[in-house]
Amino acid sequence: MELQTLKPIIEALLSSADGPLTVNHLYDLFTGDLDQPGKDDIRKVLHELVDEYQGKGMQIKQVASGFRLQVNPEYSTWITRLFQQKPPRYSRALLETLALIAYRQPVTRGEIEAIRGVSVSSNIIKTLQEREWVKTLGHKDVPGRPSLYGTTNEFLDYFNLKSLNELPTLSELKDLDQFHPELALNDDDIAVTADEPAADKEGDTETAQQQPDGIDQAAS
Numbered sequence: 689m690e691l692q693t694l695k696p697i698i699e700a701l702l703s704s705a706d707g708p709l710t711v712n713h714l715y716d717l718f719t720g721d722l723d724q725p726g727k728d729d730i731r732k733v734l735h736e737l738v739d740e741y742q743g744k745g746m747q748i749k750q751v752a753s754g755f756r757l758q759v760n761p762e763y764s765t766w767i768t769r770l771f772q773q774k775p776p777r778y779s780r781a782l783l784e785t786l787a788l789i790a791y792r793q794p795v796t797r798g799e800i801e802a803i804r805g806v807s808v809s810s811n812i813i814k815t816l817q818e819r820e821w822v823k824t825l826g827h828k829d830v831p832g833r834p835s836l837y838g839t840t841n842e843f844l845d846y847f848n849l850k851s852l853n854e855l856p857t858l859s860e861l862k863d864l865d866q867f868h869p870e871l872a873l874n875d876d877d878i879a880v881t882a883d884e885p886a887a888d889k890e891g892d893t894e895t896a897q898q899q900p901d902g903i904d905q906a907a908s
Contacts, residue, residue, distance in 0.1 A: 691732065746760060747759075753845050825837065
């Protein structure tokens with residue numbers, strides 16, 4: 689199949705899909721066609737479309753789970769007005785917990801509490817798991833075997849990231865409103881305040897660093 693014929697088909701598929709599409713998924717959609725395109729042709733068309741949508745109201749973005757057609761974040765203010773619904777706002781405690789999981793994963797609840805200096809509410813962990821931003825990666829081999837938490841592909845997809853390597857640096861975290869409008873923080877929000885004293889957990893004070901996976905493969 690010629691690329692100029694393939695391009696509008698892939699564009700139509702991206703605009704109709706309810707989630708990101710990988711190269712493999714797109715390839716499978718052409719199974720049975722006499723002129724089934726190769727995966728290299730699909731990749732080439734996808735990257736051409738990414739370039740062609742630059743500076744437009746819509747954009748084609750590669751995230752952890754594949755490619756998707758989405759509204760350009762520059763215009764999120766007006767899209768929000770269209771639906772007359774304010775984006776959800778999250779508490780400082782939830783955002784701090786999410787940030788610590790993202791940057792220190794795999795990490796236990798006790799390690800998060802040791803860094804923040806306050807207890808982590810079970811509701812915060814539950815909310816992050818219900819949003820499918822955080823999952824249990826396993827259990828730490830210490831007394832009590834506490835759960836180890838890490839972020840998910842859904843977390844990366846939601847925040848327009850291909851990998852954890854694209855996370856802003858810690859010094860940029862106070863500009864989260866630029867990273868994502870729903871996570872806007874005030875200067876006062878950056879400082880940790882003591883809500884409750886953190887509970888001491890024996891053998892639960894070490895931190896570990898997870899090496900981010902190569903996400904380009906996930907979108908192949």
